[in-house]
Amino acid sequence: MKIKFKSHKLLLVCVDAIILNMAVFLALLIRFDGFVPLYYLKLALWLAVPVTLINLAVFSRFGLYHRIWIYASISALLSIIFAVSIGSLLAFIFACFLSGLRYPHSVALISWLLNLVLIGGSRFVWRIAREKVFPGIKSENGENRVLIVGAGDAGESILREMQRRRSRYYPAGLIDDNPGKVGMFLRGVEVLGGREDIPEIVKREKVHEVIIAIPSASGAAIKEIVSFCKQAKVKYKTLPSLYELIDGRVSLDHIRAVKEEDLLNREPIKFDFEEIKPGLEGKVVLITGAGGSIGSELCRQISKCFPKQLVLLGQGENSIYHINLELREGNPDFELTPVIANVRDRGRIEEIMEKFYPHIVFHAAAYKHVWLMEQNPEEAYQNNVLGTKVVAEASLKFNVDRFVLISTDKAVNPASAMGRSKHEAEKIVLSLQGRGRTKFMVTRFGNVMNSRGSVIPLFKRQIAQRRPLMVTHPEAVRFFMTIPEAVQLVIRAAVMGEGGEIFVLDMGEPKKIVDLAKELIYLSGLELGKDIQIGFTGLKAGEKLFEELWSKDEKPLPTSNKHVLVIKPNMSGSG
Secondary structure (H helix, E strand, O other): OOOOOOHHHHHHHHHHHHHHHHHHHHHHHHHOOOOOOHHHHHHHHHHHHHHHHHHHHHHHHOOOOOOOHHHOOHHHHHHHHHHHHHHHHHHHHHHHHHHOOOOOHHHHHHHHHHHHHHHHHHHHHHHHHHHHHOOOOOOOOOOEEEEEEOOOHHHHHHHHHHHHHOOOEEEEEEEOOOHHHOOOEEOOEEEEEOHHHHHHHHHHOOOOEEEEOOOOOOHHHHHHHHHHHHHHOOEEEEOOOHHHOEOOEOOHHHOEOOOHHHHOOOOOOOOOHHHHHHHOOOOEEEEEOOOOHHHHHHHHHHHOOOOOEEEEEEOOHHHHHHHHHHHHHOOOOOEEEEEEOOOOOHHHHHHHHHHHOOOEEEEOOOOOOHHHHHHOHHHHHHHHHHHHHHHHHHHHHOOOOEEEEEEEHHHOOOOOHHHHHHHHHHHHHHHOOOOOOOEEEEEEEOEEOOOOOOHHHHHHHHHHOOOOEEEOOOOOEEOEEOHHHHHHHHHHHHHHOOOOEEEEEOOOOOEEHHHHHHHHHHHOOOOEOOOEOEEEOOOOOOOOOOOOOOOOOOOEEEOOOOOEEEEOOOOOOOO
16 A cells, blocks of 8 residues: 655654664664674664564554654553554564574563654654743744733643644733742743733733633623733733633634623623522423524523423524524423414414413513614504513413513613503503412513624624724613523513512613723724724614613612512503
8 A cells, every 4th residue: 555655754754764773773782782793783784674664564553653743642652652562573573583583582672662762752852842942933924922811721721732833823921810920930931920910011022912811700800801901902812711611621713802791891690590490490481582582592591490391482483493493402301392473463372371371471572673663663562562462461361370571671761662662561561460360570671782683793793894883872871781691680580570570680880882882893803993993873763872770760679689679660650
């Protein structure tokens, strides 16, 4: 069989051939105390070619010429041991056969040991030289000088991979907040200071980019590091979170831009899932709008609570198909039922209620785009008002235990058709409280990051296309929350509500949309005014400068969870 060798493979073969023959002559010198009889020298020369070819064939069979030796490991070492041992044994048998058993056994043993040391050493010396002696060697393609924040496991993994690849990144130094690590060296690279030293180090070391290698860092910590990077006017990226890493392995390919969640003016809110799981376990749960951003995440979260059955109701067949397929691929231990229906169709909705008799209904089906609904107010009314009325009254009729309406801050002092429709929906749901066994609750959201049609995906698309980021007004502010936060609020409301309440997440202070746009530009490694611009369109019909979470007639009260507020609305108020 014809074997094609690349230049580095051919070099290895030549080195091995030299080592094999050198080991035999060294073994003869050791065996005969430095004076080798002429007969054995002639025998060794006579056997040199066939013995070398036998060993090289065995080495090739064991893959010694098909490994990247700068990644040499224990498995590679074992391959060397097996290959050298078998090659030496076959060569010894061949030598004995040709010499009539006059080949010295001790020479075979000594040459075997020498081959182990020299063949193995030739591989591992290359790895050691690449990692220890020349870790900072430049690649032909050039690199970015990189400052790594985090001298822990993730930082060490990234540094090791940079030194191996040396294609895009060159480690200029490390940053760590542990004072005991400053001045120490990790894989030959010095820990230069703490996070507050980033601006100075970036300037001194001519750093092009900062990689934040602290997967477990909180949002507040990331934001502080990012602020120092902005001060230094340097690009920055971060590793994925711990949940995105596989088996603790870190790769340069996993480096990503900082997530949108880090743009919150507060720490992301996390609920104790074990507290809410008992309220859903063994229950039949129906979710309207199950294919939407909130509805689909509700499905994912509730599926972890071991419901008896999950009914996925939606009008769009594609979105329902996809969430149903996703959940089924997770091999759920509960019954999963996709249903295509329009929430305005009273007969169809009652038919579904009668068939499944759900314990809990989450009503997420709604039209939500302010500007679009301003152009189509009749549809906003039909879907958001009448659709809610149909589902809520059907829930009452078929004795659903709990009904949760997903509403919006735009329902407070509404200025748009969409806001007015959600305001009316809230009133309808709360007016049904006490008319039967069903407990009716409302949850109000701020702007949900990364939901369909939200501003962040729009900004990201404009950034990718290097188009100006279009903001309505320089003073427009909004409350922002993540999809997981929104969904956990909904589930908690369903579990803790007694009926007749409006639940609101404490989202901290609202954020200017223009500030959000600026931060996203920086997170993308671009410079505002140079690489990309921000433009203003003016407020569209129905849009407000600021949103509110409750009206002057509503009084928010604390609950058992510090992040959740509850409002007992005065239904006689105008809102």
